[in-house]
Amino acid sequence: MAQDGHKDHPKYMNIFWWLLGLTIVEVAVAIPEYSIVLKAILLIGLASAKAALVAIYFMHLKFERKTLAAIVITPFIICVFLVIMLMPDLTLDGRIEGLEKPAADVVDTSSH
Amino acid sequence: MEHATTLDHTEDVYEPSLTPDSLGKLGMWVFLVGDTMSFGALLAAYAAVRAGAGAIGWVPPDEILGINLTAFMTFLLICSSVTMVKALESIQNGNVSRMCLFLGLTIAGGFIFLGLQVYEWYHLITHGLTLTEIPAHGLKSDVISGSNLFGPTFYAITGFHGLHVTGGVIYLIVILIHGLRGRYTAEFNHEVEIVGLYWHFVDLIWIMVFTFIYLL
Numbered sequence: 599m600a601q602d603g604h605k606d607h608p609k610y611m612n613i614f615w616w617l618l619g620l621t622i623v624e625v626a627v628a629i630p631e632y633s634i635v636l637k638a639i640l641l642i643g644l645a646s647a648k649a650a651l652v653a654i655y656f657m658h659l660k661f662e663r664k665t666l667a668a669i670v671i672t673p674f675i676i677c678v679f680l681v682i683m684l685m686p687d688l689t690l691d692g693r694i695e696g697l698e699k700p701a702a703d704v705v706d707t708s709s710h
Numbered sequence: 711m712e713h714a715t716t717l718d719h720t721e722d723v724y725e726p727s728l729t730p731d732s733l734g735k736l737g738m739w740v741f742l743v744g745d746t747m748s749f750g751a752l753l754a755a756y757a758a759v760r761a762g763a764g765a766i767g768w769v770p771p772d773e774i775l776g777i778n779l780t781a782f783m784t785f786l787l788i789c790s791s792v793t794m795v796k797a798l799e800s801i802q803n804g805n806v807s808r809m810c811l812f813l814g815l816t817i818a819g820g821f822i823f824l825g826l827q828v829y830e831w832y833h834l835i836t837h838g839l840t841l842t843e844i845p846a847h848g849l850k851s852d853v854i855s856g857s858n859l860f861g862p863t864f865y866a867i868t869g870f871h872g873l874h875v876t877g878g879v880i881y882l883i884v885i886l887i888h889g890l891r892g893r894y895t896a897e898f899n900h901e902v903e904i905v906g907l908y909w910h911f912v913d914l915i916w917i918m919v920f921t922f923i924y925l926l
Binding site for chain 1: 736739740742743744746747750751753754757758772777781784785788789791792794795796799903906907910911913914917918920921922925926
């Protein structure tokens with residue numbers, strides 16, 4: 599019953615304009631060439647904002663019980679852990695150096 | 711035996727009701743949470759493969775993929791999410807024909823999205839992006855051609871999402887048929903809300919895929 603009260607349109611069109619605007623900002627941020635780290639932070643931030651808008655308003659999370667929000671947030675936290683746990687594998691110095699040398703050789707042989 | 715009686719009991723509870731936490735809705739949310747992990751694992755694996763390849767082993771995506779087309783596809787999915795919430799809003803106000811109209815528009819959005827994805831894949835495949843190779847010509851960067859994981863990660867992730875869109879379109883068509891037969895009313899419409907949850911999730915995932923695969 600309490601549901602009927604908040605069913606009166608959480609201004610869906612406003613959310614639409616926000617999503618559209620953020621998409622345009624995203625593309626604008628992505629096109630110029632600059633630090634990939636900064637770009638990644640900006641883009642992931644913008645994408646998360648859009649995803650949050652969809653979940654909170656279109657999927658009505660704002661009007662659900664708090665328990666459901668806890669269930670929904672869980673996989674995102676686990677995904678962050680997943681990436682963090684993959685990090686050591688990605689940043690080991692030996693591995694990166696080992697990759698760059700043969701790569702240069704391959705480029706040389708293909709050019710003649 | 712005990713198990714069976716519990717099940718019967720839950721089915722009694724699962725009456726057409728508008729309580730915010732009806733079981734069907736919770737079920738869909740649990741499914742979506744699991745699906746989030748599937749996409750999360752795919753995207754994390756993509757990040758690992760790409761970081762492991764280093765700058766020489768990976769082409770900047772905008773040299774192979776068309777950003778304009780996929781930006782439009784993003785726009786399309788956002789629009790279809792809006793028509794989906796409008797469909798739910800209509801049936802909650804008891805307007806069946808308006809709900810069917812908006813469901814139809816949502817389905818159309820899904821179909822156009824799939825059509826564009828087929829077009830995009832066809833274009834990429836004919837230009838040399840396959841499961842084992844990247845296009846040999848027309849690249850600005852000096853990358854290793856030949857064996858490259860650009861193709862497999864791209865096709866796996868966009869393909870997995872495309873399958874979700876396909877499933878969503880079929881699901882929406884089923885709900886639309888029910889709607890046209892007069893199944894839903896202002897009092898009984900949680901099935902429309904549940905299909906909406908799935909559809910918005912597909913939109914949400916595309917927002918992530920678009921960012922990670924195309925823009926970064």
